[in-house]
Every structure is written in C-alpha cells, then in structure tokens.
Amino acid sequence: MAAMRGVRGWRRPAIGAVAALTVACGVSGCATGLQDLPLAGARGTFDVTAELSTADGVVDGSDVRSGQQIVGRVTDIALDGGHAQLTLSLDDHTDLPANVRASVELPSALGTPFIRLTPPQNPQGHLGGGDRIGLDATSVGPQVEGTLAALGNVLSGSGVSQLQSVMASLNEAFDQRSDKVGVLIDTLNRLLARSSRYTDDFNAAMSAAADVTDTLAGQQNLVEDFLSQTPAAVNVLAAQRDQLATLMSQTTSLARSADAITRGRQPQLNSLVTDANALVSSLGTFNDNVGQTLTHMNQFMANFTRSIRGDYLVFDGALDIPGGIDKILTGGMLLSGQPLPTPGDLTDALTGGLPGAHRPGRPTRPSGGR
Numbered sequence: 455m456a457a458m459r460g461v462r463g464w465r466r467p468a469i470g471a472v473a474a475l476t477v478a479c480g481v482s483g484c485a486t487g488l489q490d491l492p493l494a495g496a497r498g499t500f501d502v503t504a505e506l507s508t509a510d511g512v513v514d515g516s517d518v519r520s521g522q523q524i525v526g527r528v529t530d531i532a533l534d535g536g537h538a539q540l541t542l543s544l545d546d547h548t549d550l551p552a553n554v555r556a557s558v559e560l561p562s563a564l565g566t567p568f569i570r571l572t573p574p575q576n577p578q579g580h581l582g583g584g585d586r587i588g589l590d591a592t593s594v595g596p597q598v599e600g601t602l603a604a605l606g607n608v609l610s611g612s613g614v615s616q617l618q619s620v621m622a623s624l625n626e627a628f629d630q631r632s633d634k635v636g637v638l639i640d641t642l643n644r645l646l647a648r649s650s651r652y653t654d655d656f657n658a659a660m661s662a663a664a665d666v667t668d669t670l671a672g673q674q675n676l677v678e679d680f681l682s683q684t685p686a687a688v689n690v691l692a693a694q695r696d697q698l699a700t701l702m703s704q705t706t707s708l709a710r711s712a713d714a715i716t717r718g719r720q721p722q723l724n725s726l727v728t729d730a731n732a733l734v735s736s737l738g739t740f741n742d743n744v745g746q747t748l749t750h751m752n753q754f755m756a757n758f759t760r761s762i763r764g765d766y767l768v769f770d771g772a773l774d775i776p777g778g779i780d781k782i783l784t785g786g787m788l789l790s791g792q793p794l795p796t797p798g799d800l801t802d803a804l805t806g807g808l809p810g811a812h813r814p815g816r817p818t819r820p821s822g823g824r
Contacts, residue, residue: 498545498546499526499543499544499545499546500543500544500546500582500583500584501529501541501542501543501544501583501584502541502542502544502581502583502584502585502586502587503539503540503541503542503584503585503586503587504539504540504542504556504569504586504587504592505534505537505538505539505540505586505587505588505589505592506537506538506539506540506556506558506589506592506594507537507538507589507592507594508537508538508558508594509531509538509540509558510567511558511560511566511567512528512531512538512540512558512567512568512569513528513531513566514528514529514530514531515527515528516528516566516567516568516569517566517568517569518542518543518544518568518569518570518571519568519569519570519571520548520550520570520571520572525544525545525548525571526542526543526544526545526548527542527543528540528541528542528543528569529541529542529543537589540569542556542569544581548581549580550571550573550580550581551573551574551577551578551579551580551581552578552579552580552581552582552585553574553576553577553578553579553591554571554572554573554574554577554581554587554591555571555572555573555574555587555591555592555593556569556570556571556572556587556591556592556593557569557570557572557592557593557594557595558570558593558594558595559595560595
C-alpha cells in the first residue's frame with residue numbers, strides 16, 4: 455500500500471506540470487503548434503527529396519499520401535535555386551517506382567496542403583532512400599486563391615454577360631419561328647435517317663482518308679523538301695513575271711488569230727484532215743518501201759565489200775537507163791510529158807535547157823534553129 459501511494463503521489467505532480475505548461479502556452483499566446491516541432495527521420499523510414507516550383511501552404515509535418523494512405527511526412531523545406539526543395543520521410547514499407555510523380559493538393563478549401571505521390575503509367579525501378587523527384591515529375595494543384603479569383607471573374611459579369619448575350623440571340627432567333635424550327639428538326643431527322651444507309655461508304659471514306667494520312671506521314675521528308683523548295687520556285691516565277699505576262703499576251707493573240715483563221719472554214723478543215731490522213735497513210739507505205747530498199751542495199755553493200763578484184767558478181771535488179779538519163783539531163787521532164795526547151799549549147803544540154811540555168815555573163819541563144 456505504501457508503494458502504491460508513492461506511485462500515485464509521483465503521478466500527481468507530473469500531471470500538474472503538464473497541465474501548467476499547457477495553460478501557460480495558451481495564456482501567453484504561444485504560436486508554436488505540433489506541425490512546428492522538429493521532425494527528424496524516425497526509425498523505419500527513408501528520406502526522398504522532391505523539387506517543386508512552389509510550396510505555398512506546405513509546412514513541416516504535412517502529410518505525404520499515396521492513394522488514400524498516409525505513407526510519410528514532410529520533414530524539411532528549403533529553397534534551392536528559385537524553387538522549393540522538400541525532404542519527404544517515407545515509411546520503409548512504401549512500394550513506389552523510381553519515376554513516381556509528386557503533386558501538391560488540397561483536401562478541402564480550408565484544409566492543409568499535402569503531397570500526393572502517384573505512380574506513372576509506365577513504372578520503372580523502385581523508390582529508395584536518397585532518390586530525387588525532379589521538377590519535371592512534380593506539379594502544383596489548384597490553389598484556393600486561384601479558384602476564388604476565377605469564380606470572382608465569372609461572377610463579376612464577364613462570363614455571365616456573354617452567356618446572357620448568347621441566350622438573348624437564341625431567343626431572338628427562335629422568336630415566332632417555332633414552326634420553322636420544327637421543320638428544320640424534321641429535315642435533320644430525315645437527313646440522318648438517309649445518311650445511316652451510307653454508313654459503310656462513310657467508313658470507307660474515313661479509312662481512305664486514314665490511309666492517305668499514313669502515306670503523307672510516311673513521306674513526311676518528301677513533303678518537307680517540297681515545301682522548302684516551293685518558296686524558291688515562287689521566287690523564280692516572280693522574277694520572270696514580265697516574261698510570263700508577255701507569253702500569256704502572245705498566247706492570247708495566237709488564239710485570236712487561230713480563231714479568225716478557222717471561223718467559217720469548217721468544211722475546208724474537215725477535208726484537210728481527210729487529206730492529211732491520206733498523206734500519212736502514203737508516208738507509212740513509203741516508209742515500208744524505203745525500209746525494204748535500205749535493207750537490200752545494206753545486204754548488197756555487205757556482199758560488195760567482201761569481193762576482191764577478179765571476182766564475178768551477179769546483180770539481180772532493174773536499171774532504168776532512160777529514166778536515169780532523163781533525170782540527169784532534164785530533171786525528169788521528158789518522162790513526165792512536159793515540153794523541153796531547145797538546148798543551144800553544151801551547157802543547155804547539161805542543164806536540161808532550163809531557163810535561168812546559164813552561167814552569168816553569157817548571153818542565151820535564141821531558140822528556133824540548131
């Protein structure tokens with residue numbers, strides 16, 4: 455009993471001291487809270503550093519959550535090169551990837567901000583002590599100040615006035631036009647009903663458009679080259695603008711001349727086409743004959759080049775001696791039935807007696823006697 459009394463006697467002064475300390479802090483207006491007490495890394499935890507663009511509202515002791523579970527607390531806040539650097543003390547049993555993302559969020563409008571750790575879609579590695587979450591993997595959620603400012607901007611008349619203008623325009627458009635609106639709705643329904651029959655065609659068109667897009671994406675380098683060369687081509691055309699204008703004016707003049715020539719001459723043009731067809735056919739036949747003649751001549755020349763002096767050559771062909779002499783002396787006038795002028799001398803005989811074929815400076819002899 456004495457021992458029990460001793461214990462009870464010790465407890466009373468201790469409880470009294472704690473109560474006195476609490477009352478003293480409350481009466482003196484002490485601004486120190488539990489979040490301001492220094493928190494060192496406890497046992498069974500590891501520290502991770504997170505870099506944030508801003509850490510407004512985040513204090514030492516703020517929660518660190520993963521999902522809905524508290525997995526640690528903020529143990530230190532520092533400034534590093536214009537951004538906040540937070541030290542997060544996480545529980546050893548926390549299983550998060552090394553590329554985890556961190557964000558500052560608010561549980562409510564009046565709540566204390568906390569740090570949320572969210573695994574990415576493609577997790578890599580394992581988060582451990584001494585790891586760092588960089589600025590590219592952190593973000594800051596909506597702040598109360600920004601939300602209230604946006605709400606005030608809407609309520610101040612900017613958004614509401616625009617909505618009021620839209621509603622007024624719709625009322626004016628639909629005023630006393632209910633029958634037309636009904637007809638428009640019926641037309642749209644019929645259009646949609648008819649378009650449903652061509653769903654397969656629409657799908658085929660969309661597939662073709664997708665194929666074209668894929669082709670263009672595959673030929674992106676060629677398209678970029680074309681676009682890069684287009685300005686140079688435009689510059690060349692711009693430099694030759696005067697020449698192009700002259701060419702177009704000349705083309706216009708040529709078109710007018712051709713129109714003036716062909717206007718009212720349709721029968722002659724038709725007959726000209728017929729004659730051109732006959733001429734082309736004749737030229738085709740002539741080309742065939744010339745081809746055969748050249749082939750025979752090539753064979754003859756090949757055989758002739760292989761001969762030597764003393765060989766006998768057999769030539770199977772036709773030699774038109776009168777025709778050849780006529781072409782040499784008269785140019786073919788004799789066989790064609792044209793009258794021949796009377797040659798006066800050897801020159802006339804060699805030239806076929808053609809007028810104007812004498813050498814300059816020599817007088818021509820009058821015809822009529824030998």
